[in-house]
Amino acid sequence: MAWKVVEDKDGSSKIIISEPGGSTAEVLLHGGQVVSWKNDRHEELLFMNTKSMIKHPKTLLRGGILICFPQFGDFGPLEFHGFARNKLWVLDPDPSPLPPPRTNSSIDILLKSTDEDFKIWPHSFELRLRITLGPGKLVLIPRVRNVENKVFSFTFGIRNFLSVSDVSEIRVEGLETLDFLDILKKKERYTEQADAITFDGEVDRVYLSTPSKIAIIDHEKKRTLVLRKEGLPDSVVWNPWDKKVKVIPDLLDKEYKSILCVDSTAIESPITLKPLEEWKGHEELSGVSSSYCSGQLDPRQVLYG
Numbered sequence: 102m103a104w105k106v107v108e109d110k111d112g113s114s115k116i117i118i119s120e121p122g123g124s125t126a127e128v129l130l131h132g133g134q135v136v137s138w139k140n141d142r143h144e145e146l147l148f149m150n151t152k153s154m155i156k157h158p159k160t161l162l163r164g165g166i167l168i169c170f171p172q173f174g175d176f177g178p179l180e181f182h183g184f185a186r187n188k189l190w191v192l193d194p195d196p197s198p199l200p201p202p203r204t205n206s207s208i209d210i211l212l213k214s215t216d217e218d219f220k221i222w223p224h225s226f227e228l229r230l231r232i233t234l235g236p237g238k239l240v241l242i243p244r245v246r247n248v249e250n251k252v253f254s255f256t257f258g259i260r261n262f263l264s265v266s267d268v269s270e271i272r273v274e275g276l277e278t279l280d281f282l283d284i285l286k287k288k289e290r291y292t293e294q295a296d297a298i299t300f301d302g303e304v305d306r307v308y309l310s311t312p313s314k315i316a317i318i319d320h321e322k323k324r325t326l327v328l329r330k331e332g333l334p335d336s337v338v339w340n341p342w343d344k345k346v347k348v349i350p351d352l353l354d355k356e357y358k359s360i361l362c363v364d365s366t367a368i369e370s371p372i373t374l375k376p377l378e379e380w381k382g383h384e385e386l387s388g389v390s391s392s393y394c395s396g397q398l399d400p401r402q403v404l405y406g
């Protein structure tokens with residue numbers, strides 16, 4: 102198997118996944134959080150805050166990939182982004198069959214509701230996450246099963262902290278002409294007018310009914326990240342910029358430049374599950390090394406080709 106469990110000095114468990122092409126990923130059972138994804142050239146593709154690594158090894162790792170369940174953001178009465186990101190997950194001893202088949206570089210992790218969770222959100226669930234590392238790509242398949250005898254609904258998000266050279270140089274393509282809720286303006290609804298999303302200030306938006314493919318083009322890194330998704334119709338785009346970053350604990354003032362969150366979410370229409378029903382989402386991130394600067398890569402080819 103191309104993964105191993107490593108015990109950190111503080112007692113937390115980390116799973117290191119590798120694949121024959123040379124890329125690696127690291128997953129913490131605390132929070133079910135992907136904390137690193139490196140390509141075959143050992144370049145980190147996810148942002149992770151340096152402060153938490155150096156100063157407070159046990160506190161919030163702001164970065165990587167987070168699972169927001171049973172609520173995304175403040176779209177509901179629960180704690181911000183839900184409680185799953187603060188819970189201890191386990192390796193799933195008996196993952197139910199799921200196409201595509203597991204590879205040697207797949208892990209399945211599981212979070213089951215506890216009595217403590219029940220006091221906060223009175224529903225019984227099983228939240229599964231398959232993480233598969235492939236050559237140049239990382240695939241996440243979340244599943245939620247209703248294991249009680251009444252219907253429940255939830256919102257969901259895969260928050261991707263992407264590592265970018267400088268957010269003000271990034272173009273996000275695939276969201277143009279779509280409607281979005283602007284979190285910074287009391288969630289008012291607007292229509293995107295720009296032909297690509299670029300950044301010159303704080304952005305916090307929920308783009309609605311987005312396409313299955315979004316490209317994040319980083320000229321300086323000569324890299325395009327392509328996000329493909331299914332079952333997660335909305336896309337959140339977030340960057341705190343220079344003022345908001347100052348009030349976020351664990352982030353250095355300058356770190357906002359290296360962060361771009363483009364998340365796969367289900368927010369506008371919550372997911373509803375009948376007893377014993379299961380919902381499944383799918384996200385694939387792939388890094389395309391590009392010579393876009395010299396015009397050899399047409400971003401439209403990445404998106405539509």
Ligand SMILES: O=P(O)(O)OC[C@H]1O[C@@H](O)[C@H](O)[C@@H](O)[C@@H]1O
Nearest residue numbers: 163174181182284305337339349
């Ligand atoms: O700091 P957190 O809880 O990880 O969230 C980060 C940000 O996530 C965004 O989605 C929110 O709209 C912001 O308000 C928030 O600051």
